[in-house]
Amino acid sequence: MIGLGAPQATQCSRAGCSADASWRVEWRNPRIHTEDRRKVWLAxxxxxxxxxxxxxxxxFPVEVLALEAPASTAPIGAAARGTT
Structure with a gap:
């Protein structure tokens, strides 16, 4: 259950933006995350x-995927995809 004031599940992660997301920005901080750990921002x-x-x-290793694309299991950067 989403609480009051919580962002929608497909809302852009940019501060102050309430637009629907079309992209998943998968990333990790190599100093604190192992290669199999990914954080996901929506954009x-x-x-x-x-x-x-x-x-x-x-x-930070970053990979941008279409929101509908399945979550990647390869280490970030192994097969990076661009948006353009």
């Missing part, structure tokens, strides 16, 4: 590049 078309850039600038 709308407007913010997918912003979120990817935010994570990439910190040297």
């Amino acid at each position: 709308c078309d407007e913010h997918v590049e912003y979120l990817r850039g935010f994570l990439s600038s910190r040297s």
Whole structure:
């Protein structure tokens, strides 16, 4: 059950954005996450590049997948896919 004020399951993860997400931005912080651990942010078309850039600038492995795509099981970066 989603509590009051909680974001919708497919809402963009960008702060202040309430648009529907179209993309999954999968990432990990190699200093604290093992290769099989992934964090997932959801992104709308407007913010997918912003979120990817935010994570990439910190040297985090990032993979962007269509929201409908099955979750990847390979280590991030093994078969990275772009949005353009």
